Amino acid sequence: MRKDRRKFVKQMASLGLLGLAAAGGIYGARYLRDDELKLRPPGAVPEEDFTALCIKCGQCLQVCPYDSILLEDIDGLDGVGTAYIDPFRRGCYLCRLFPCILACPSGALDHEQADIKRVHMGMAVVVNEPACLALYNKPVPDSAIDRIYDHTTVLTEEERRSRRVQHLPGESEKRQLQVDLLLKLERYRGKQCRICVDLCPYEEPEEAIGLVAKGEGLVPEIRHECVGCGACVELCPTQVLNIIPRATYEEVYGTRKG
Numbered sequence: 001m002r003k004d005r006r007k008f009v010k011q012m013a014s015l016g017l018l019g020l021a022a023a024g025g026i027y028g029a030r031y032l033r034d035d036e037l038k039l040r041p042p043g044a045v046p047e048e049d050f051t052a053l054c055i056k057c058g059q060c061l062q063v064c065p066y067d068s069i070l071l072e073d074i075d076g077l078d079g080v081g082t083a084y085i086d087p088f089r090r091g092c093y094l095c096r097l098f099p100c101i102l103a104c105p106s107g108a109l110d111h112e113q114a115d116i117k118r119v120h121m122g123m124a125v126v127v128n129e130p131a132c133l134a135l136y137n138k139p140v141p142d143s144a145i146d147r148i149y150d151h152t153t154v155l156t157e158e159e160r161r162s163r164r165v166q167h168l169p170g171e172s173e174k175r176q177l178q179v180d181l182l183l184k185l186e187r188y189r190g191k192q193c194r195i196c197v198d199l200c201p202y203e204e205p206e207e208a209i210g211l212v213a214k215g216e217g218l219v220p221e222i223r224h225e226c227v228g229c230g231a232c233v234e235l236c237p238t239q240v241l242n243i244i245p246r247a248t249y250e251e252v253y254g255t256r257k258g
């Protein structure tokens, strides 16, 4: 196990947060955001090697159709231009061929890991269960869907304003993918929320996340196959979820259930 991950998970454990996460109850949605460990793009080699190998070329960012990858700015701890993902802004959608990994020229993203069965970015945790809309059977507010429209870079001003998108002949693959996501989200406007579960991009999402009964409602349960892509963190209307970068299921939740 790597030193930095061990340190982070130990720090979380000392605060009693891992046990609470396992029980679905780390409260305070933004708690984990400022930690030193950032979520890296899929395929990232261990953190110390990653920060040494990333040559800040931005190739991964250029090919990402979802605009998921950001580059650290002058305030970043790992040097201007180091690649990371902020799941509250935009998660990774686990593209089938992992173009980001294949584009990386330096080995910071390991080409051997360009396969969903080998990718592991971190582990989702429930950080604010009382905010979950499914717990109280509350409908998804318009503002939650509209927020995702604001993330996209492929819409025209008019589409952004009217919040209406449609597929046009000949549109780019990047636009198609982002519009597809928005059209899927539209189904939840004013309806019962199951966004985190239904839009998890893992190939067998029920093995990564589920909704389980609690009281009169439902709450998310993170499962063993979660790869920490952060899509659920981005899309959740009420910031119920977060990612612990590089953590494994066992580190966060103990032994596998079932």
Ligand code: SF4
Residues within 6 Å of the ligand: 041, 042, 063, 064, 065, 066, 067, 068, 069, 091, 092, 093, 094, 095, 098, 099, 100, 101
């Ligand atoms: S897998 Fe796709 S969505 Fe995720 S960071 Fe790579 S290119 Fe972007």
Ligand code: SF4
Residues within 6 Å of the ligand: 123, 124, 199, 200, 201, 202, 208, 209, 222, 225, 226, 227, 228, 229, 230, 231, 232, 233, 243
């Ligand atoms: S539950 Fe699904 S969407 Fe959320 S981080 Fe895990 S794999 Fe990604």
Ligand code: SF4
Residues within 6 Å of the ligand: 131, 132, 133, 134, 135, 193, 194, 195, 196, 197, 220, 235, 236, 237, 238, 239, 240, 241
């Ligand atoms: S996305 Fe999931 S966690 Fe967030 S409010 Fe909806 S059901 Fe709850």
